[in-house]
Amino acid sequence: MPITPELLLKARLRLLQMHYESGVGHIGGNLSCLEILIALYHNVLKPLDRFVLSKGHSAGALYVTLWSLGLLSDDDLKTFHKDGTRLSGHPPVHGIPEISFATGSLGHGLGLSSGLGLAKKLKHEKGRVFCLTSDGEWNEGSNWEALIFTRHHRLNVTLVVDLNGLQGFGKTSDIADLEPLAEKFRAFRVPTIEVDGHDVGAVAMALRQDGDGPTVVVAKTKKGHGVSFMEDSFDWHYLPLSRESYQEAVAELTSLCETHFAKLS
Amino acid sequence: MRNAFCQTLVENAADPSFVFLTGDLGFHALEPLRHEMGDRFINAGIAEQNMVSVAAGLAKEGLRPWVYSIAPFLYARAFEQIRNDVCLHRMPVVLVGNGGGYGYGVMGSTHHAIEDYGALLTLQGMRAYLPAFDADVSDTIRYLMRVDHPAYLRLGLSEQPKWFSPPPFAPWRHLLAGVGPTIAIAGPLAGGILDAVRQSELSADIWLVSELPVTDLPSEFLISLRRSNYLMVIEEHVGSGGFGQMLAHQLLLAGAAPGRFVHRTALGYVSGQYGSQRFHRAECGLDPASIVSELNRAVTA
Numbered sequence: 160m161p162i163t164p165e166l167l168l169k170a171r172l173r174l175l176q177m178h179y180e181s182g183v184g185h186i187g188g189n190l191s192c193l194e195i196l197i198a199l200y201h202n203v204l205k206p207l208d209r210f211v212l213s214k215g216h217s218a219g220a221l222y223v224t225l226w227s228l229g230l231l232s233d234d235d236l237k238t239f240h241k242d243g244t245r246l247s248g249h250p251p252v253h254g255i256p257e258i259s260f261a262t263g264s265l266g267h268g269l270g271l272s273s274g275l276g277l278a279k280k281l282k283h284e285k286g287r288v289f290c291l292t293s294d295g296e297w298n299e300g301s302n303w304e305a306l307i308f309t310r311h312h313r314l315n316v317t318l319v320v321d322l323n324g325l326q327g328f329g330k331t332s333d334i335a336d337l338e339p340l341a342e343k344f345r346a347f348r349v350p351t352i353e354v355d356g357h358d359v360g361a362v363a364m365a366l367r368q369d370g371d372g373p374t375v376v377v378a379k380t381k382k383g384h385g386v387s388f389m390e391d392s393f394d395w396h397y398l399p400l401s402r403e404s405y406q407e408a409v410a411e412l413t414s415l416c417e418t419h420f421a422k423l424s
Numbered sequence: 425m426r427n428a429f430c431q432t433l434v435e436n437a438a439d440p441s442f443v444f445l446t447g448d449l450g451f452h453a454l455e456p457l458r459h460e461m462g463d464r465f466i467n468a469g470i471a472e473q474n475m476v477s478v479a480a481g482l483a484k485e486g487l488r489p490w491v492y493s494i495a496p497f498l499y500a501r502a503f504e505q506i507r508n509d510v511c512l513h514r515m516p517v518v519l520v521g522n523g524g525g526y527g528y529g530v531m532g533s534t535h536h537a538i539e540d541y542g543a544l545l546t547l548q549g550m551r552a553y554l555p556a557f558d559a560d561v562s563d564t565i566r567y568l569m570r571v572d573h574p575a576y577l578r579l580g581l582s583e584q585p586k587w588f589s590p591p592p593f594a595p596w597r598h599l600l601a602g603v604g605p606t607i608a609i610a611g612p613l614a615g616g617i618l619d620a621v622r623q624s625e626l627s628a629d630i631w632l633v634s635e636l637p638v639t640d641l642p643s644e645f646l647i648s649l650r651r652s653n654y655l656m657v658i659e660e661h662v663g664s665g666g667f668g669q670m671l672a673h674q675l676l677l678a679g680a681a682p683g684r685f686v687h688r689t690a691l692g693y694v695s696g697q698y699g700s701q702r703f704h705r706a707e708c709g710l711d712p713a714s715i716v717s718e719l720n721r722a723v724t725a
Contacts, residue, residue, distance in 0.1 A: 274481015304474035
């Protein structure tokens, strides 16, 4: 399915609405990876492929992506974070066939993906495995264990890193500097591509590259991407949206949309 | 027990769904299994957290992964991976911990597993299996090859007395009939205690438990308890979360609590000194002589 600016705008607005209505935070990290998930689900994933969202705090962006494909309904999204919902704040164990694993504690997804990839290898089954981590998540030692394992066994696992430079309590560079992260992956002898994580075409092209063994796509992103007052702002890692902030964000996105359509006409 | 373990797994090696992962352990023990299994024998390296996540991924795709290490390197190091990736998803992953209790003896406290099943049995769907004799290992493995839930297999050293022929593996087994105190033991230390009691003047009713948590209490065990009104529970595990606490809970729920309850457990490092498994058991009063002495006190009291 082609990814149009309208599709992206609609998804971004729905993500904001969902977070506003539920009163939950983590919007910044959801906005930073929305294009990655849209590109993956709309233009890359095939029926036998698997995806693990290791940065489970971006479940909202995943739910909206599934909604954009008609796999979740508007009514489903309205239950986000509410009692009795399938859509918990982090991906659930049960209830959504497209979600393989409940995640949320960081540093699990790549190991799980390696297991899925190893199973395909042992069973001689087709299909690729994709995993999305945050950048701060590479503080976790288990990720490096998994990277070594997947490279050693030459598993068909594509790791995408949402490199937004901000984590839970500050800048990644101030907490435990990981840069140059792409060079670190290369030092582990894993082919590594660097892309603009908000360019869906470039992301999709990078994700389609299928080689012998794992690949890393380092997607340079901005936390809070698309809403000017949220971009690169640490506050929006955790803060819920107030009515005013929500209205301001919607007004900005709508105005951008009008400008976009004005240009088209 | 480790050789019986390897031998039985070799017999199952042809099953294409069976995958064995080791955390770089098994030298001079698991080579035959590696040979038989080929690419389904994975040495995952010294990276237990990843090994458990990988196992969960394999199980998600319909395979049957077994994960092997020295017990604490598995249940303690990778506890969150066991909790989230395996147990929350009810994956049929079998965790094999070698060296249950003080099994690694003078190797030191980092290698001991005295809070393993207590910790693991707090997790969703987890069950623990404690073979006591070599013959139990093959029965347990054949059973675990078919389970649909997470499992922990605690391996130790068989202490089967020469004169004793154990009944087939079962959650509860009646090892010795007697008219004195009722004794319930978890794991391989039952062998030595059984031998010591039989050689003494005591008459005790000895039961062995090999699957946890305990649920259904055998009616004969309850009859024994009503008769003796005395229960001694023995386990090479700390008291907190152990077999004794589980059993006491079940007895209270059943309204069958005995008048006297004695719980012999692992006590950590009593003197601060290290030694063999036998040394540590003796420091905790888990050795056969201490148990017989305690029973004699109970009988003469």
